[in-house]
Amino acid sequence: MLKLKDIRTFYGNIMALKGVSMDISEGEIITLIGANGAGKSTTLMSICGIVPPRSGEILFMGKPIQHMKPDRIVSLGISQVPEGRRIFPYLTVLENLDMGAFLRNDKENVKRDLEYIFELFPILAERRYQTGGTLSGGEQQMLAISRALMAKPRLLLLDEPSLGLAPLVVKQIFDIITKVNSEQGTTIFLVEQNANLALKVAHRGYVMENGRITLSDNAASLLSNEDVKKAYLGL
Numbered sequence: 001m002l003k004l005k006d007i008r009t010f011y012g013n014i015m016a017l018k019g020v021s022m023d024i025s026e027g028e029i030i031t032l033i034g035a036n037g038a039g040k041s042t043t044l045m046s047i048c049g050i051v052p053p054r055s056g057e058i059l060f061m062g063k064p065i066q067h068m069k070p071d072r073i074v075s076l077g078i079s080q081v082p083e084g085r086r087i088f089p090y091l092t093v094l095e096n097l098d099m100g101a102f103l104r105n106d107k108e109n110v111k112r113d114l115e116y117i118f119e120l121f122p123i124l125a126e127r128r129y130q131t132g133g134t135l136s137g138g139e140q141q142m143l144a145i146s147r148a149l150m151a152k153p154r155l156l157l158l159d160e161p162s163l164g165l166a167p168l169v170v171k172q173i174f175d176i177i178t179k180v181n182s183e184q185g186t187t188i189f190l191v192e193q194n195a196n197l198a199l200k201v202a203h204r205g206y207v208m209e210n211g212r213i214t215l216s217d218n219a220a221s222l223l224s225n226e227d228v229k230k231a232y233l234g235l
């Protein structure tokens with residue numbers, strides 16, 4: 001579904017991604033783990049066209065997307081939930097969700113998808129007329145994920161969904177991620193510093209260090225890999 005071929009991404013003269021190659025198949029949950037500053041967010045931003053790579057290729061469903069504008073990439077079926085859950089604080093929950101469906105052509109299905117979102121996150125249904133900025137951190141993360149889902153993506157990119165949230169809320173959010181993957185067939189690319197959690201829900205994982213992929217394997221093998229345990233699982 002998604003193929004990154006030797007991408008190099010820069011901030012000015014600084015090379016943040018130094019030749020990254022990855023493969024994601026349809027229906028998978030893939031996680032990218034790594035320390036602070038390894039280049040995980042940059043990988044997501046390269047895929048969704050916010051910080052395009054300077055060289056290499058990104059293929060989505062076989063089509064090169066590395067020169068496309070972000071809105072075009074969204075309309076092809078890739079949605080991102082950025083780090084720090086950037087929702088619209090002055091819009092209501094309902095308006096935030098409507099914004100997610102903005103680029104869709106099949107407006108007739110939007111109502112049904114909204115109902116599905118409210119089933120996943122009943123708290124958002126309760127708070128539908130409340131402005132986004134008045135929600136708790138966990139509810140804002142739920143809203144950010146839901147807004148991305150309202151675009152009906154084939155590939156959902158999640159950047160650190162657990163960041164700053166209480167363990168119980170994190171569990172709820174990860175349960176929903178798994179549910180969306182299994183019920184809707186949505187492919188998920190999950191960037192996480194919480195490697196333990198991420199590898200428990202993912203099918204496969206990649207480890208990134210200093211702008212390079214250093215390891216890739218199925219999630220169970222990574223969980224029992226001694227180097228991964230030491231560096232990322234605190235074991």
Ligand code: ATP
Nearest residue numbers: 011014016034035036037038039040041042043193
């Ligand atoms: P974190 O979990 O802290 O977000 P990360 O693995 O997502 O880390 P990136 O945010 O992708 O890492 O950063 C990769 C490298 O690029 C780092 O060295 C970082 O300092 C640098 N970088 C990131 N954003 C910018 C920017 N806007 N301008 C300049 N350098 C940047």
